[in-house]
Amino acid sequence: MSRSERRSSGVAGVMRAIWALTAVPLFAFVLALLVGAIVIVLSSVLVLKNPFDPTLPISAYAALAQGAFGSFDSVVSTLVLTTPLLLAGLGVAIGFRAGLFNIGAQGQFRMGAVGAVAVAIHAQQFPAAIAITVSLLGGMVVGAAWGLVPGLLKAISGAHEVVTTIMMNYIALAVLAWLVSGPLQQPGSVPPTTPSVDIASLPILLGRSGHIGILIAFLAVPMAWFLLFRTTRGFEIRAVGANPDAARYAGIKPKRLIVLTMSIAGLLAGLAGACTVLGISHTMNPTFSTSVGFDSITVALLGRSNPIGVMLAAILFGAMRAGAGPMQINAGVPVELVDVIQALILLFLIANVVSQRHQRHPGARPVFSIC
Template sequence: MSRLRRAAGRIWRVASIPLLAIILAFIVAAVVIVVSSVFTSTGLDVFLPLGAYGSLLAGAFGSGTGISNTLVAAAPLILGGLAVGLGFKAGLFNIGVAGQFLVGAFAAAVVGARLAGAPGVIAAPVALIAGALGGAAFGFIPGFLKARTGAHEVVTTIMLNNAAVLLLTWAVNDLVRAPGFSFPRTGDLGHSALPILLGRNVHLGIPIAVLAVFSVRWLLDRTTNGFEIRTVGQNPNAARYAGMRPIFITTLTMTLSGLLAGVAGAIQMLGVIGFYAPGITASVGFDSIAVALLGRSDPIGILFAAILFGAFRAGAPLMQIETSVPVEIIDIIQALVILFLAADLIVRRVFRVRAAKPVISELATVTRTWAGGAPPGGGA
């Protein structure tokens, strides 16, 4: 019994702040909904948040279609969250997931269109691999610059996000534009599209994302490189004195992070969108940061956080239809979750919650990285 109590205590210390952040975000958003109702034709309605949240839940999990939409929306968030979380483990803030996502989506779209007539068992995996390699290449650049020159990954990845949008817009317009369409876009995927496993939209990318969760968990917990990633993230100087390779680990981590983001873009392209065109949103890349923070950079935590955010996106349309609460309230809830996660110390003091030591250490590492502290890859 004492072991169970200690285990439950550890789980609570790790999960308490994410849970409290979600609850507080819903409470504050409820206040916003009530106040907003005063300025609508319905007038003040203190019970409107309950109806809105009920519709949100029903839209996400109340039917087979809702569950399918939730899983489809969660799949790229799982991979994007893993990309950000893996960087956090090494003390790196990969804010360039959006650009890596777009590069992966573009590479998958171009290769997929070229192989549209090939057998699906060949075309789809090759297109998926192309997306992964595209994202990895775009993640390698800031990782190498960080490791070799100390260039801050936040600065370089933000610049590369903009570069990705502009370069891919040029490429679609002038290099790979498919004929016969009134706007610039890549060709149809044909047999390169991911197969549908269930219903109308549950595609192969969903089990791929879940497999990635356990693969990253295995990498971090069961391999030498994973141990070095965690050690470099917690104390790069100690890792260097212990004979580890911070330069290699920094480059490797950002490359793997980019690979995961590229796979996220590829499965979204091959399983949902179907073609690349300028203006395709990369909001998944920025939502992935929130997913990684909410999941505490733990692969299993990221899985559940991504499902939650996927449920937000899947349930929002029904919420707006049934209660007239705009879907933008979901963005407010997500922003509030991040706010309360960032106010970790305040929330713990108010609710008298103790933090698990690894969580405190990880948050401190991320804070130092964001603030421009000692680069993990610095030194020989």
């Protein structure tokens, strides 16, 4: 084979890999947009005057895109909202690669934020660089510990991670409420909040709100890819996810990998929580919560458990979140449409997985696989 033929073959292989990674998610996204357009038309008060006006969804999606990418500040806002989704999504994706359906990213996210705030409160006397570093590490350690628990339960007793991680989500919510209303409460604050952790606030790199967490999140992408596809440990994680019995016969210890993988997932979700509280809110209340943990599951699914795909999916979801407000203001479409689109994407992705499984194994039990 000549050099030009090898080059052409290599390019074709790369294109096939890109298509394999993006075809189904892209189809799910486009289909979700089409269904979302129908929802816009049917729910608009203008539909009674002009039942099939195509400008309704077009104006809504145009306002959404304008709000996400229409200016430098809009792009920065998109990147800020992408950051926690990307970090938590990478953690969920690594779990998926090991065959673990981690529903606990929400709890790990919350506890990571709690850990970061707790450390930052006690690091007020340190220089800012040290306070920021130890606060981020605190969030990572607490998040990893929160992921470690369901990992140990699965490894020791076989308890399913879906059940245990959901349980840990509720425990995290209760622990958060207790800490913010007690040991971490700012004296005299009503409703109770933690002291502001300005000393550990993440440095701003872009515009007025583009903190350094953006850089941390995007640096985590090649690190996660290298871990999964260029290290022995990553091969073992993927082997356990593909076939635990075969991995065991090959000398791999699945239980150890389960504990390690859940800890890594918790670490990344905890880092997402730390970046959120140190980069955006700087304080917490008993109901401190976003949908980051649950949205990260959809991000990992849309990214096909591949770090590059997760990055693209996180940017997409961050853009939809950033553009939701301008869409409501400029087009009169409620921000909840973004939730509808995200739910539809998840629905179509799962439908595709189930369909593929039944085509390969007619009559088989519908066991979920996401890699």
